[in-house]
Amino acid sequence: MLDELGDWRKTHYTKEINSDLIDEEVFLGGWVRNFRDLGGLKFISLQDKFGERQITLKKGVVDNELFEKTKLGYQYCIMVKGIVKKFNEAPGGIEIIPSEIKILNTTPDKLPIDMTGETVSELDLRLNNRALDLRSLKNQAIFEIRGELLRSIRNFLFERNFTEITTPKIIGSATEGGTELFPIIYFEEEAFLTQSAQLYKEQLSGVYERVFEISDCFRAEKSRTKRHICEIFTLDLEIAFSTMEDVLKILEAMVYNAIKDIRENQMSALKYLKVDKTTILPEIPFPIYKYEEIIDLINNKFSFDIDFGEDISTEAYRKLGEEFIGYYYITHWPMSIKPFYIMPSINPKYSESFDLQKGMLELTSGGTRIHNKVQLINALEEKGLNPLAFTSHLNTFDYGMPPHAGFGLGIDRWLTILCGLDDIREAVMYPRTPDRLTP
Ligand code: AMO
Numbered sequence: 001m002l003d004e005l006g007d008w009r010k011t012h013y014t015k016e017i018n019s020d021l022i023d024e025e026v027f028l029g030g031w032v033r034n035f036r037d038l039g040g041l042k043f044i045s046l047q048d049k050f051g052e053r054q055i056t057l058k059k060g061v062v063d064n065e066l067f068e069k070t071k072l073g074y075q076y077c078i079m080v081k082g083i084v085k086k087f088n089e090a091p092g093g094i095e096i097i098p099s100e101i102k103i104l105n106t107t108p109d110k111l112p113i114d115m116t117g118e119t120v121s122e123l124d125l126r127l128n129n130r131a132l133d134l135r136s137l138k139n140q141a142i143f144e145i146r147g148e149l150l151r152s153i154r155n156f157l158f159e160r161n162f163t164e165i166t167t168p169k170i171i172g173s174a175t176e177g178g179t180e181l182f183p184i185i186y187f188e189e190e191a192f193l194t195q196s197a198q199l200y201k202e203q204l205s206g207v208y209e210r211v212f213e214i215s216d217c218f219r220a221e222k223s224r225t226k227r228h229i230c231e232i233f234t235l236d237l238e239i240a241f242s243t244m245e246d247v248l249k250i251l252e253a254m255v256y257n258a259i260k261d262i263r264e265n266q267m268s269a270l271k272y273l274k275v276d277k278t279t280i281l282p283e284i285p286f287p288i289y290k291y292e293e294i295i296d297l298i299n300n301k302f303s304f305d306i307d308f309g310e311d312i313s314t315e316a317y318r319k320l321g322e323e324f325i326g327y328y329y330i331t332h333w334p335m336s337i338k339p340f341y342i343m344p345s346i347n348p349k350y351s352e353s354f355d356l357q358k359g360m361l362e363l364t365s366g367g368t369r370i371h372n373k374v375q376l377i378n379a380l381e382e383k384g385l386n387p388l389a390f391t392s393h394l395n396t397f398d399y400g401m402p403p404h405a406g407f408g409l410g411i412d413r414w415l416t417i418l419c420g421l422d423d424i425r426e427a428v429m430y431p432r433t434p435d436r437l438t439p
Helices: 064-069 123-128 137-159 198-208 244-265 267-272 291-302 314-323 373-382 387-398 411-418
Strands: 025-037 041-048 051-058 077-086 094-105 182-186 189-193 210-218 231-240 288-290 327-331 353-358 361-368 404-410
Touching (some): 041 077, 064 094, 137 267, 137 411, 198 231, 198 387, 244 353, 244 361, 244 404, 288 291, 291 314, 291 327, 314 361, 361 411, 373 387, 404 411
Antiparallel strands (some): 182 189, 361 404
């Protein structure tokens, strides 16, 4: 028989229970991380969204009927009414002596994954049971850091006169060239899920001047790596009256500020993940290397054979990441491997484009954009794209489009790095990959 919630309401989260509350009655609610029955003594670790507290039942101290009937399974959903007591041996130096316990929901005897923190279940199994898995202390730490990261980014940008925009995720034609799109059926027409906010953020830089969006984008890449997912969460940013150089400065200041905020406000989560000594304030400005310098280094030092105009392979990035472990920029990529909207350099072999790297991982790409309509039409044609498919976008360039520059940053990849995780899927609540559409 389950108990009714009735008029019980939580008075505190576990993290709010401190020594100011000694001898006071509180109502806590959450899940049973651990239950130990030692005969005359029973311990419950009660966990909620912010942490855990020990509930202690000692025979003779608590009501006898309560003592006898308290038998709990892992992850039972319970509420506890009890008195806060000081007890140095308990975690945090505090325990709760219960007067009543309500069992609001139960669980099977055997859970699909370990929730005590004693062993780590395999990632795919955890992802299959994600809502349960997300209750783990490790996941609590990861997603507290994510929350702080997003808060920090927004605060930073609002303080600098940015406008948060929201652009369509259902689109009629490609933004990043024709590949890697998910087609969908839109009534009688074919449509697509957006790959990035690129075209809309450019258009809106001609309205609100400094814009950003944090949103889902969809990449139909069949890449089964620890760095790729099909539904990504990106920060897209665009600044009018600016070039790549201005954007590099804003980006590094934003990265610095986010790590500062995370260290200030989420140190215990960093410590839990054992990254408090590695997720540290980077030195700014970040070093800037040109693409050509980077491929020379890779070729000469690591005996690769990358020609100008080739992308840098994963293996080459891996070596590069051993050489440069921090944040750094790679600029002036060959125009031939950049999207149509990127501004060519004075020597059109190169482009006004950049990536922000952290070690081997690409976190961001961006650059100065073309703002002249004729030049943009030519750029589309050069990439083998049909300007007619971009008519509505191109039309906006008739009405005084300012020079502009921006970037797109993969939040999931950044969180993977900040939390020292091995696999990007750990940094996403419900990841989508070529092999995973549920839960
Ligand atoms: P790009 O395609 O490089 O640029 O994407 C920007 C950033 O998004 C992240 N990212 C991914 N993360 C995980 N899995 C994927 N499959 C994946 N694909 C991309 C990366 C990447 O750096 N419109 C341009 C940006 C711009 O110029 O403003 C764009 O979308 O961290």
